[in-house]
Amino acid sequence: MEKKHGPAKGNSYGMVIDLDKCTGxxxxxxxxSAENNLAVRPDESDKQRSITWMRLxxxxxxxxxxxxxxxxFPRPCMHCDxxxxxxxxxxxxxTETDYHTGIVSQIYTRCxxxxxxxxxxxxxxxxxxxxxxxxxxxxxxxxxxxxxxxPRMRGVVEKCTFCHHRLxxxxxxxxxxxxxxxEEGEYITACTEACPxxxxxxxxxxxxxxxxxxxxxxxxxxxxxxxLGTEPKVYYISTKDWVRxxxxxxxxxxxxxxxxxxxx
Amino acid sequence: MEKPIKPSLRAWLEGxxxxxxxxIGALVVGWVIxxxxxxSKQPQPMNFNHALHLNPEKVxxxxxxxxxxxxxxxxxxxxxxxxxxxxxxAACTECHDDPESPLGKTLEEKAFMEEYVxxxxxxxWLSYYKQPxxxxxxHIAHVKNGKLDCRVCHGDHxxxxxxxxxxxxxxxxxxxxxxxxxxxxxxxxxxxxMKMDDCAECHSQKGHEENNACFVCHK
Numbered sequence: 001m002e003k004k005h006g007p008a009k010g011n012s013y014g015m016v017i018d019l020d021k022c023t024g025x026x027x028x029x030x031x032x033s034a035e036n037n038l039a040v041r042p043d044e045s046d047k048q049r050s051i052t053w054m055r056l057x058x059x060x061x062x063x064x065x066x067x068x069x070x071x072x073f074p075r076p077c078m079h080c081d082x083x084x085x086x087x088x089x090x091x092x093x094x095t096e097t098d099y100h101t102g103i104v105s106q107i108y109t110r111c112x113x114x115x116x117x118x119x120x121x122x123x124x125x126x127x128x129x130x131x132x133x134x135x136x137x138x139x140x141x142x143x144x145x146x147x148x149x150x151p152r153m154r155g156v157v158e159k160c161t162f163c164h165h166r167l168x169x170x171x172x173x174x175x176x177x178x179x180x181x182x183e184e185g186e187y188i189t190a191c192t193e194a195c196p197x198x199x200x201x202x203x204x205x206x207x208x209x210x211x212x213x214x215x216x217x218x219x220x221x222x223x224x225x226x227x228l229g230t231e232p233k234v235y236y237i238s239t240k241d242w243v244r245x246x247x248x249x250x251x252x253x254x255x256x257x258x259x260x261x262x263x264x
Numbered sequence: 265m266e267k268p269i270k271p272s273l274r275a276w277l278e279g280x281x282x283x284x285x286x287x288i289g290a291l292v293v294g295w296v297i298x299x300x301x302x303x304s305k306q307p308q309p310m311n312f313n314h315a316l317h318l319n320p321e322k323v324x325x326x327x328x329x330x331x332x333x334x335x336x337x338x339x340x341x342x343x344x345x346x347x348x349x350x351x352x353x354a355a356c357t358e359c360h361d362d363p364e365s366p367l368g369k370t371l372e373e374k375a376f377m378e379e380y381v382x383x384x385x386x387x388x389w390l391s392y393y394k395q396p397x398x399x400x401x402x403h404i405a406h407v408k409n410g411k412l413d414c415r416v417c418h419g420d421h422x423x424x425x426x427x428x429x430x431x432x433x434x435x436x437x438x439x440x441x442x443x444x445x446x447x448x449x450x451x452x453x454x455x456x457x458m459k460m461d462d463c464a465e466c467h468s469q470k471g472h473e474e475n476n477a478c479f480v481c482h483k
Binding site: 096098100101103105107108109110148149150151161164165168169171172173174175176177178180 | 343344396397398400404405408409474479482483
């Protein structure tokens with residue numbers, strides 16, 4: 001049965017990634033993996049099997065030198081607001097959209113591993129644990145595990161949680177200071193914090209004073225596969241028309257470059 | 265002359281007798297023997313008298329007007345709001361600082377002084393209330409923000425003079441306090457169990473349905 005929900009009440013946490021600033025260094029991926037207890041595979045070079053919540057895609061404009069251009073798409077979970085595809089198909093209610101934070105949860109102890117959500121997700125943001133998490137013994141890796149994030153077991157799906165434990169940490173801090181509301185910047189994801197180019201901005205899209213809200217309204221802002229209507233909460237910014245065009249599938253002549261939009 | 269019992273009735277009585285005996289036997293196995301097999305018992309490394317320590321008339325130095333405030337004197341919060349849990353030895357030695365001069369007269373304290381304070385060794389307490397790894401719980405959200413008393417979940421633990429043995433479920437490894445002491449799983453007090461439904465029940469009763477979202481308590 002479909003529940004009727006309006007837009008997120010309270011907070012709606014989201015992210016804006018400036019692709020003009022992104023250098024494709026991959027620090028966000030590393031920071032994410034370290035923060036969220038991502039296990040390593042014995043052979044990490046096998047990318048069909050390795051797990052990452054934040055994946056970096058490289059795109060090119062397909063032209064020859066000297067006109068070749070490259071851009072990178074860091075891709076976390078989009079935390080779709082509307083008809084969240086993974087949530088609507090999950091038969092176990094192991095994933096749901098929290099309409100007070102806008103975060104799409106994933107409960108590993110509830111997941112039955114059917115991978116229907118992986119098929120439904122248009123962004124390939126979900127990965128399946130074919131094996132129990134592996135943390136090489138004797139190399140000290142297990143000592144870096146965070147107690148704030150539960151490790152995943154074999155047979156469940158996992159995905160980016162917008163570092164939900166950091167929201168809890170920030171809330172706990174706020175309660176200690178006898179506040180109920182969080183200030184901007186108190187809760188940011190690990191990738192946001194780690195990005196050396198500061199390409200990622202994180203905040204509450206429902207709060208007009210937050211920087212993300214302003215950035216998301218930029219004429220250069222777009223979302224991946226926006227026309228599917230899933231209302232992703234991860235926005236990208238690029239001043240390059242060819243990069244924005246790659247954000248969705250357009251029929252010939254359908255995509256409007258910004259310059260022509262302005263002129264028209 | 266007595267009327268002979270009909271063979272068919274006799275069979276019924278005999279069968280009924282065996283049924284009742286078997287039924288009682290099964291109940292004993294299920295309600296008495298099974299919990300004994302299921303739960304392991306481990307004594308704590310030493311006794312701790314909560315009732316004595318929480319009594320400001322007997323213990324000089326415990327601060328706080330209400331019971332919860334006195335609990336928080338030892339089981340308090342760090343500056344970042346995280347819960348300290350079971351105090352470390354340093355909290356004990358704030359008062360019990362000199363191994364040569366115990367503050368009370370009990371043999372237990374004397375042993376504690378010799379075994380732990382003099383050797384500066386941490387006490388390996390067993391936690392009754394440790395939740396599974398997948399559970400997130402913020403004490404400060406409940407105690408400071410929600411203004412709940414400790415006893416709502418922890419019952420009269422603070423009034424005991426002898427701490428109970430730690431019992432763990434041999435199958436899951438979790439403390440018995442999570443399921444509750446009653447094997448039936450029924451509860452009469454809010455502190456009888458610490459399962460997900462108990463958290464959700466209280467959230468709903470207090471009008472905080474939004475806190476029943478999965479990601480509030482799961483991580």
